[in-house]
Amino acid sequence: MTRVLVVDDEPQLVRSMVINLRERKYDVDSAPDGGAALEAAEGVRPDVVLLDLGLPDMDGIDVIKSLRVWSQVPILVVSARHGSEEKIQALDAGADDYLTKPFGMPELLARLAAVARRGTATVSVAVDEAVVETEEFTIDVLAKKARRGGKTIRLTPTEWRVLELLIRSKGRLVSQRRLLQEVWGFSHGSRNSCLRVYMAHLRRNLEADPSHPRHLITVSGLGFRFEP
Incomplete structure (x- = not known):
């Protein structure tokens, strides 16, 4: 219970x-x-x-x-x-x-x-995708650890869910609908603003220039994409 x-x-x-x-x-x-x-x-x-x-x-x-x-x-x-x-x-x-x-x-x-x-919940991630390294940050999905500039970055459970889904589909578009369904359990459009807040927070924590992200990319009107 x-x-x-x-x-x-x-x-x-x-x-x-x-x-x-x-x-x-x-x-x-x-x-x-x-x-x-x-x-x-x-x-x-x-x-x-x-x-x-x-x-x-x-x-x-x-x-x-x-x-x-x-x-x-x-x-x-x-x-x-x-x-x-x-x-x-x-x-x-x-x-x-x-x-x-x-x-x-x-x-x-x-x-x-x-x-x-x-x-x-847990997200199934292949072994070769468990650790992702970029010039700015390193993500260990299985250990739930993120580091940037030698410092550990704390992410909330929901932020991890969003990030894991993007990493699992790296290089490919993940639609807003899919993110809402898999992270929040439903796809109602009113949740889009909350999703944008989470993406903004992830960028502030991980991107060198959050206003011009290199890795957490928005595809306007469609969804998001993770570029390693």
Whole structure:
């Protein structure tokens, strides 16, 4: 049974999420603030964290950073913050997905299921594709290690999924639809903006000149391509 930790200080919303999740056979714990969330995460070891950013004792971004020190648990942010800058900050800190309030329960459940799958999913990569070296960076897919300029680069689980899919198809176009289906579990067009955010983050971490990428190439209107 998938264990979910709901972190939010709105009692009515928490109650609604807990009821709906338990009806769908999730095991659910909740925490009203960041401190309680970090304590619960260490104690119950959830499979997924649903996290609000506006917590009473600390910012949710700091909760993400604290979790990422020792855990790769998938994190789905559920927040009233709608700005792209807030979304980028959360993704940069290590969140795997971002859902803005108010939201419909069906979308929350779909996002949660997709994030939970990514937490346990593996990508089949041939041995000769397991390590990719370019002039700027080195990627060890099987070991989940990325290095650039002699320094280790930390990528989130979702970023690894996107990067692995591109590496697996190196030199060939990977459509937006395929990336959305394989990484998020569905191909709804509204997810394209989130995919662009992840690609931008990968470029900032790996490319020497993110505004003129040499390896993570966008094919306008179609998808993306990895050039070694």
